[in-house]
Every structure is written in structure tokens, then in C-alpha cells.
Amino acid sequence: MAGIYIHIPFCKQACSYCDFHFSTTFEKYREEMINAICKEIEVEHGYLNDQLVETIYFGGGTPSLLTGEELSRILNTIKNNFETKNVEEITLEANPDDISPEKLASWKKNGINRLSIGLQSFDQYDLDWMNRAHNANESKAAVQLAHKFGFNTTIDLIYGLPNSSIEKLKRNLETAIELCPGHISAYCLTIEDKTALKTWVQKGKIKPVDEDEQAEQFNYLVRELASNGYIQYEISNFAKNNAYSKHNSNYWKGIHYLGIGPSAHSFNGNSRRWNISNNKKYVDLIQSNEKTYEIEKLSSKNQFNEYVMTGLRTIWGINLNKLSELNEINDAFEKELSHHLDEGLIMREGEVITLTEKGKLQADHIAASLFI
Ligand SMILES: C[S@@+](CC[C@H](N)C(=O)[O-])C[C@H]1O[C@@H](n2cnc3c(N)ncnc32)[C@H](O)[C@@H]1O
Ligand code: SF4
Structure with missing residues (x-):
């Protein structure tokens, strides 16, 4: 069994804390990028050594920016190049502002059965500070609508923010639990290089939360989620009624996966490789039939x-x-x-x-x- 990860390297705007690979110039490159991703899937079809594909994961960046046709092109290319009859889980990371009845219907039609919704917080002050493209009301509506369409859901939350408190976390968790997602990922804010957040900290505009306070929030979060039936099956991941993320659990169990798209990582037991984190260079390399990755043999x-x-x-x-x-x-x-x-x-x-x-x-x- 194996997994396939597709990295969609575009976002509407840059969140203040994020150092994942993305660019905000989507319209200019979208067609070239989808073509390159499909070509990489065709070229790399031998990587998984004919193992059955069990999970497919669209991550980013913001894969919910893709149209139904673009997703369907990528999925059909996967089906034409890999053994996918055993695929059980197809996840798409979706930002709340992209979730609409039309998009949900097209995701369903494409076989996507799990949405990872990047809520981060239900507090408007936090969302503004994070420079998120969605507002607090959209968050709740997005999860409710996803459930109405029958999707399994997981939500992303960030804690340990400057200006956070146990009271604020309590309110966030209450709202999250009320929405009843099967799975919750809760990450402690990290200050990454080359982000707006890092600059604010360096200029003294923001004081990072100290470790003890972050630990207090983590302990509160773990207790609160446990008492509401969420099992902490990984430090940052909690699931109810066995709604574990199959794709991510497989990473942690050492199952092989192929990563497609700029910055995506792959693992086949003996080596790891990672694609170039530059959209233009990635597309150029694919177009000229050159290698897009660096590789490290694992001792x-x-x-x-x-x-x-x-x-x-x-x-x-x-x-x-x-x-x-x-x-x-x-x-x-x-x-x-x-x-x-x-x-x-x-x-x-x-x-x-x-x-x-x-x-x-x-x-x-x-x-x-x-x-x-
Ligand atoms: C790279 S994002 C992709 C998902 C989607 N674009 C979104 O923003 O919802 C995956 C998740 O990583 C988390 N994340 C990213 N940067 C982080 C940071 N510096 N500290 C803590 N969590 C972070 C956020 O919760 C985010 O939803
Ligand atoms: S957190 Fe998500 S939406 Fe925000 S910049 Fe990072 S990848 Fe894009």
C-alpha cells in the first residue's frame, strides 16, 4: 500500500505565520502548473513500484482554489498511471472562503471524501492578525455545509498565539467541538523565517508567547478534547470514532508515498527526495524533461x-x-x-x-x- 501527495502551490494571500511553499500569482501560471503536475505523475509512475495506492492527499498551498475540471484532470492522470482500485481516502485541504455548494458538489463528483478545513481560530481578531482570507462566520458555515454534503472533516486550529489566553482557547474549542468534526489538528504557533510574523517579532512589535504558557494551553487542549471523545493519536492530531487520517498515519508508520508538485517530498523506504520549491523552475524542468528533485539515500x-x-x-x-x-x-x-x-x-x-x-x-x- 502507498500514498500520493499533490502539492498545489498557490494561495489567495500570504498568512502572516506561514512558510509553506506557495505563490499568490495563481491566474498567470495555473494552466502550466496543472500540465506540469499531470506530466510529473506520468513520468514518475514507476516510483511506487506497482504498490496499490490507498490514499491521495491534495495539500498546499490552497488546493480548494482548483476548479472541478482541474482536479478531475489530476485524478484521472493518477488513475491512468497507478493502481487505484483500493483508494479509500481522498483528502483535499480547503480554505473556508472557498467552500460553496457548487465546489462541494464538484469535489464529491471527483471522489473526494475528506476535507481538511483550515479554520485556525473562530476569533475575528486572531483571523485578522493571521491575515486569513476568511472570517469567523464563514468558518462555521463551511464545516456545517461540508457535513451536509456528507464529507468527513478535519479542522486545523492554531494555539499559542500572542494575545491568546486559556479563556480564548476555551471559546475556540467549544465552537470546534459543537461543529463535531471527526478529526482535529491543533498546532502550536511556530515563528518561521521569512514570514511577516518573524519580522514583527524582530522589530519588537510582537512578543512571542513563552513556552510555559504554550504548554499550559497544550495541556488544556488535550484534556478538553479527550473529555469530548477525541483521541490524541499523534501530538497535534485528535480523532473521534476512529476517524484517523489514513494518509498521515501512513507517513508516521513508514509507508511509502510519492509527492508531486513543487516542494513535495517522497519516500520509498531507502531514500527520500524533495522537489524544487520554485514554481517557475519546477514547470521549466518538467517541460524540458529534467529532474525536479534532490535525493538523499537513507542509511x-x-x-x-x-x-x-x-x-x-x-x-x-x-x-x-x-x-x-x-x-x-x-x-x-x-x-x-x-x-x-x-x-x-x-x-x-x-x-x-x-x-x-x-x-x-x-x-x-x-x-x-x-x-x-
Ligand atoms: C500549510 S497549511 C495548508 C492548508 C490551507 N492552506 C490552510 O491554510 O488552511 C496547513 C496547516 O499548517 C498550519 N500552520 C502553518 N504554518 C504554521 C505555523 N507557523 N505555526 C503553526 N501552525 C502552522 C495551519 O494550521 C495550516 O492550516
Ligand atoms: S496557511 Fe494555508 S492559506 Fe495561509 S499561506 Fe499557508 S498555505 Fe496559504
Whole structure:
């Protein structure tokens, strides 16, 4: 089984915090970009080694900007080049301001069955500050309409913003829970280079929220979602009634995937590769039949460390037997493991190691300490 990710590198406007790859000049390049994406799918059809495709994910950027015809062209190209009879989940990231009865109908017609809706917050002050293209009223209407059309939904929220508080988070979560999405992704705001947010911080216009306050918000969020039936199956991801994201869970379980489009990443067990993060160069390379990616062969140490990094963030944890198949477990690893057990940061059940509630606050730090 394998997954296909398609990166749609266009947005209406730049959100103040975002460093994902996108450009705001959609109209000028849209046709060339769709042609290039379809051509890349055809050229790369061997990458997944004839494995059955189980999930397709349109991410971005803003894939909800595409027309039904454009989506259908991409999906038909996938169907003509890969074995897709077992596809169970087709997700599209949709911004609330793009969600309309017409678009929902066209997504349904194209077989899309899951929408990832980027709400971020229900507070108008936050949305303005983030420079989002939607307003607070559109958020609720978008989720309700998506449910009316029968879509599985997941919503994105960001916490730990400057000017945030537990009271504000409480209101946001109440509204989110009322809407009853099957899945919620909640991310702590990070300050990324080359964003408006970074400039504001550097100029002293904004004071970042300190780590303790972010941790307090994280703990509140986890408790609140748990008491409403959402299982935290990955640090930032919560699902109700088993509505786990199949596509993302597969990333964390080491299942192979092919990434198409500028900046998209791919993984086939032995190597990782990543496409160039420049729309014009990507299109030019595709048009001249040249390679669009850089590639890194993964040593057994790399694979060991990647499994620790991703596995530890999930409820499935890391399995010591699988680790020792990847690389010999050394003394330093054993020492760190028993230190974290003593500190109550991790738990061990048989050969499986998972993070405790306390450990989840330091997931990346704990993982890094276990690298070999
Ligand atoms: C790259 S966006 C793509 C989805 C879609 N364009 C949207 O904005 O809704 C995926 C998600 O990453 C999260 N994100 C992006 N930058 C972030 C940052 N600096 N800190 C925290 N979350 C961030 C947001 O929640 C966003 O919805
Ligand atoms: S958060 Fe989403 S809409 Fe905003 S700039 Fe990033 S990719 Fe585009």
C-alpha cells in the first residue's frame, strides 16, 4: 500500500505565520502548473513500484482554489498511471472562503471524501492578525455545509498565539467541538523565517508567547478534547470514532508515498527526495524533461532516527524489535531510555515505548536524545 501527495502551490494571500511553499500569482501560471503536475505523475509512475495506492492527499498551498475540471484532470492522470482500485481516502485541504455548494458538489463528483478545513481560530481578531482570507462566520458555515454534503472533516486550529489566553482557547474549542468534526489538528504557533510574523517579532512589535504558557494551553487542549471523545493519536492530531487520517498515519508508520508538485517530498523506504520549491523552475524542468528533485539515500542510522522521531509522536509509539532490525541499539540509547523512564517521560509495555503526558511536552527533545 502507498500514498500520493499533490502539492498545489498557490494561495489567495500570504498568512502572516506561514512558510509553506506557495505563490499568490495563481491566474498567470495555473494552466502550466496543472500540465506540469499531470506530466510529473506520468513520468514518475514507476516510483511506487506497482504498490496499490490507498490514499491521495491534495495539500498546499490552497488546493480548494482548483476548479472541478482541474482536479478531475489530476485524478484521472493518477488513475491512468497507478493502481487505484483500493483508494479509500481522498483528502483535499480547503480554505473556508472557498467552500460553496457548487465546489462541494464538484469535489464529491471527483471522489473526494475528506476535507481538511483550515479554520485556525473562530476569533475575528486572531483571523485578522493571521491575515486569513476568511472570517469567523464563514468558518462555521463551511464545516456545517461540508457535513451536509456528507464529507468527513478535519479542522486545523492554531494555539499559542500572542494575545491568546486559556479563556480564548476555551471559546475556540467549544465552537470546534459543537461543529463535531471527526478529526482535529491543533498546532502550536511556530515563528518561521521569512514570514511577516518573524519580522514583527524582530522589530519588537510582537512578543512571542513563552513556552510555559504554550504548554499550559497544550495541556488544556488535550484534556478538553479527550473529555469530548477525541483521541490524541499523534501530538497535534485528535480523532473521534476512529476517524484517523489514513494518509498521515501512513507517513508516521513508514509507508511509502510519492509527492508531486513543487516542494513535495517522497519516500520509498531507502531514500527520500524533495522537489524544487520554485514554481517557475519546477514547470521549466518538467517541460524540458529534467529532474525536479534532490535525493538523499537513507542509511540504516537515518532510518532508525526517523522511526524514533515520527513513531514517538504517535500512540503506536516505537517498537524496540523494529529498531534493532534497522540498526544495532547502542549503550547510549539504552542509557537515555532508562533515564527517560525514571523521569516519567516515557512508558514501556513489552517492546513498545510511548510518551507519557509529561513526555508529550518534550517530544522532539526526547526523540533527539535517542538518536544514534
Ligand atoms: C500549510 S497549511 C495548508 C492548508 C490551507 N492552506 C490552510 O491554510 O488552511 C496547513 C496547516 O499548517 C498550519 N500552520 C502553518 N504554518 C504554521 C505555523 N507557523 N505555526 C503553526 N501552525 C502552522 C495551519 O494550521 C495550516 O492550516
Ligand atoms: S496557511 Fe494555508 S492559506 Fe495561509 S499561506 Fe499557508 S498555505 Fe496559504
